[in-house]
Amino acid sequence: MLLIRRGQHPFKGAYALPGGFVRVGDGHRDQGEDLDAAAARELQEETNLSPAQVLLEQVAAFGRAGRDPRMRVISVAFCALIRPDLIPLVRAGGDAHEAHWFAVNELGREQLAFDHAAIIEQAIAHVAARMDASDIAASLVPATFTIQELRHVHGLLSGKPQDPGNFRRKFERLLEDGVIERASGKRLTASKPALVYRFVSRSPTPATRRTS
Amino acid sequence: MLLIRRGQHPFKGAYALPGGFVRVGDGHRDQGEDLDAAAARELQEETNLSPAQVLLEQVAAFGRAGRDPRMRVISVAFCALIRPDLIPLVRAGGDAHEAHWFAVNELGREQLAFDHAAIIEQAIAHVAARMDASDIAASLVPATFTIQELRHVHGLLSGKPQDPGNFRRKFERLLEDGVIERASGKRLTASKPALVYRFVSRSPTPATRRTS
DNA sequence: CCAATAGTGTCTGTAAGACATTATTCC
DNA sequence: GGAATAATGTCTTACAGACACTATTGG
Numbered sequence: 282m283l284l285i286r287r288g289q290h291p292f293k294g295a296y297a298l299p300g301g302f303v304r305v306g307d308g309h310r311d312q313g314e315d316l317d318a319a320a321a322r323e324l325q326e327e328t329n330l331s332p333a334q335v336l337l338e339q340v341a342a343f344g345r346a347g348r349d350p351r352m353r354v355i356s357v358a359f360c361a362l363i364r365p366d367l368i369p370l371v372r373a374g375g376d377a378h379e380a381h382w383f384a385v386n387e388l389g390r391e392q393l394a395f396d397h398a399a400i401i402e403q404a405i406a407h408v409a410a411r412m413d414a415s416d417i418a419a420s421l422v423p424a425t426f427t428i429q430e431l432r433h434v435h436g437l438l439s440g441k442p443q444d445p446g447n448f449r450r451k452f453e454r455l456l457e458d459g460v461i462e463r464a465s466g467k468r469l470t471a472s473k474p475a476l477v478y479r480f481v482s483r484s485p486t487p488a489t490r491r492t493s
Numbered sequence: 494m495l496l497i498r499r500g501q502h503p504f505k506g507a508y509a510l511p512g513g514f515v516r517v518g519d520g521h522r523d524q525g526e527d528l529d530a531a532a533a534r535e536l537q538e539e540t541n542l543s544p545a546q547v548l549l550e551q552v553a554a555f556g557r558a559g560r561d562p563r564m565r566v567i568s569v570a571f572c573a574l575i576r577p578d579l580i581p582l583v584r585a586g587g588d589a590h591e592a593h594w595f596a597v598n599e600l601g602r603e604q605l606a607f608d609h610a611a612i613i614e615q616a617i618a619h620v621a622a623r624m625d626a627s628d629i630a631a632s633l634v635p636a637t638f639t640i641q642e643l644r645h646v647h648g649l650l651s652g653k654p655q656d657p658g659n660f661r662r663k664f665e666r667l668l669e670d671g672v673i674e675r676a677s678g679k680r681l682t683a684s685k686p687a688l689v690y691r692f693v694s695r696s697p698t699p700a701t702r703r704t705s
Numbered sequence: 706c707c708a709a710t711a712g713t714g715t716c717t718g719t720a721a722g723a724c725a726t727t728a729t730t731c732c
Numbered sequence: 733g734g735a736a737t738a739a740t741g742t743c744t745t746a747c748a749g750a751c752a753c754t755a756t757t758g759g
Contacts, residue, residue, distance in 0.1 A: 303556065303567070308564075309564070312558040312559050312564075315558050316555070316557065317556075317557075319556075339553055339554065341554075342551065342554040342569040343528070344527060344528025344529075344569065345527045345528065345529075346524040346525050346527050347524050351521075352520075352521070355515070355528060355569070357554040357567070357569075428712080429710085429712095444750070445711080445713095446712085446713070446715095446750085446751080447747095447749060449713075450747080451748095454747095469757095470710065470758095471708095471709065471710070471758075472710045472711080472758060472759095473757040473758090474756080474757065475711055476711085640738080641737085641739095656721095656722070656723070656724085657740095658722095658723085658725090658739085659720095659721065659722065659723080661739075662720080663720095682736085682738085683730090683736065683737075685729045685731085685736075685738045685739085686729080686730065686738085687739085688738085688739090
């Protein structure tokens with residue numbers, strides 16, 4: 282997770298999810314930007330990643346009164362899944378001076394600002410619930426990957442480690458369905474090298490999923 | 494679905510989802526009501542049903558620019574599942590003069606105001622995805638019900654009609670797990686009367702599901 | 706050869722889909 | 733008795749979990 286250390290007053294020193302405000306325009310003529318577009322814009326501003334490179338999905342709206350002590354804020358949380366091989370391209374910009382990467386569950390609730398711990402929790406549940414959809418897995422694994430790498434991703438999100446043999450069956454089904462294909466080369470390890478694969482149609486951009 | 498026929502300007506004559514605005518308070522001191530509380534309040538105002546009687550869940554936020562031609566509105570959609578035996582208690586009140594009940598998919602997109610067709614579509618998908626959770630089914634069936642009645646509900650939401658024999662297996666599992674129990678009496682039909690059942694712990698209110 | 710990790714095979718139980726059959730009521 | 737609908741049973745196939753086993757590399 283990419284979090285930003287807060288430098289000012291509420292929750293100073295704690296980590297917070299990157300975010301911003303929806304541009305709502307100035308009245309009748311200009312109604313501003315779509316909600317999805319605002320999320321995409323913020324993503325780009327904060328990480329320099331194009332929305333076409335990631336899987337950007339709405340999680341839920343969070344609107345408890347008092348969740349921001351300064352003023353009433355209702356936040357619509359989005360989660361962006363970023364493939365590991367794109368992480369080096371992330372250039373924290375704009376208001377993201379103090380950005381750091383964390384493993385999921387690396388931080389406790391007390392180190393997170395506002396209600397962001399609850400948001401993160403729900404975002405993880407959101408992603409885990411849709412793990413079967415291949416586009417989720419495709420967004421969490423490098424462009425080419427081994428069976429074991431994909432297995433670990435599934436294990437992390439499902440909470441329970443995946444059995445190598447059983448996971449292989451799922452994997453073979455993906456191969457037969459044409460979702461995955463062999464890629465050239467091997468992944469070198471401390472011992473026996475592993476075969477690498479790729480998701481087939483990664484070229485046509487994954488783009489943003491529906492929501493209006 | 495409970496919809497309201499619009500009497501004024503935008504989409505006059507079309508049907509719209511009941512809704513309202515979140516009370517946001519007046520500044521630092523009073524930040525207004527929680528988002529969930531606003532949904533519960535609107536439910537009560539429009540239907541006279543207590544939030545404890547229904548299953549109220551957030552679906553998603555809808556924030557396309559221009560979705561309301563009058564002004565910029567970002568709507569957070571909630572869906573409330575109302576048991577059929579409670580429907581007679583619904584007393585359309587407040588701004589709900591022209592309220593009518595519709596079957597899901599009874600109306601075409603052109604008869605629905607704003608982007609409410611998309612909202613409904615997503616709400617149905619939301620409910621269908623969680624049909625396995627017993628509380629969903631419990632909220633869509635009368636206090637006592639037959640196997641066939643529950644089967645029809647599953648059939649409607651899953652899109653495909655459920656096989657009587659196969660559904661019975663699921664049903665028996667619910668019985669063994671103590672989720673469902675026999676109720677006294679029988680449901681009279683044109684032919685063989687059917688046994689009736691009930692969900693066990695319906696007394697402790699279902700209440701609103703988490704979201705902050 | 707040994708350690709280490711990748712990859713394969715097998716057995717078992719559970720559940721889903723399709724479909725045939727029996728049972729009980731009203732008329 | 734016959735129509736109608738509730739309830740039950742059976743066969744097949746797919747898949748998940750657990751676990752034992754083989755293969756191929758570096759040292």
